[in-house]
Amino acid sequence: MVNRKWNEQYLEHKYYVPFLDLAVVYYIDTQLDYKNAPEHRGTAVTKDIFKIWSVEPEVIWKQVLENMGKESLFLMLVVTEEENSLMTFEDAFQKNQGALALLQKSILDEAKKKLEEPFYILPVSIFELMIVPESQADEVEEMKKAIIESNHEMPVEYLLSNNVYYYGEKEEVEIAG
Structure with missing residues (x-):
């Protein structure tokens, strides 16, 4: 992708x-x-x-x-154990880009069910997507700025997007904002 x-x-x-x-x-x-x-x-x-x-x-x-x-085995991984834990989608087998989880409706539905709310998806790289529950999210423009900043430090071949994605009531991925 x-x-x-x-x-x-x-x-x-x-x-x-x-x-x-x-x-x-x-x-x-x-x-x-x-x-x-x-x-x-x-x-x-x-x-x-x-x-x-x-x-x-x-x-x-x-x-x-x-x-x-x-x-592939796309997993929603909890990176920290704090109240506002950081969560990511990654391929446990590391055969495919983690970003391909965007295409796996069953994975997205499962994440929404676990979180009990819609969520934002931040493309950290082609290998990893960060999950942000809607209730813990900053404004979309702030999240987008953070992605752009992060992308400036990433090797160009790892970049996926400057956009924030959203998975909500429509139960399909869309560009947020």
């Missing part, structure tokens, strides 16, 4: 699915023993390759979500 605006040149010939301000790029894992590999390594699917497959995009999307469900 990458930021569409920041990666326009990279995405020019890639097949991807737009998701809010992001792009979900499809990869083919090219390792011989990919099921036992510690992480995914592969080749991005180009628009030309996708045309050759002649498969409906919805079929591939369904398979992508199914594969993520099999190969």
Whole structure:
């Protein structure tokens, strides 16, 4: 998953699915023993390759979500034990970007149920998403400033977005604000 605006040149010939301000790029894992590999390594699917497959995009999307469900274990982790604990989404197997949890409705629903309220999602990096319960959140603009500040200190290849996301009553991820 990458930021569409920041990666326009990279995405020019890639097949991807737009998701809010992001792009979900499809990869083919090219390792011989990919099921036992510690992480995914592969080749991005180009628009030309996708045309050759002649498969409906919805079929591939369904398979992508199914594969993520099999190969990843997205967890909501509590980082501190204080009253206002810091929580993150990460892939326990560390095979996929933690940011892909944005696509896993069951994970988001489970988080909302555990928190007993809607929540904001701050993209710390492509590997990790910070969860902020609505009742503990600052103003959206303040959270956005914090993300932008943090992004200035992060290697550019780890950046996901300057936006804050929200998961609430609609039960779908949206850009906050």
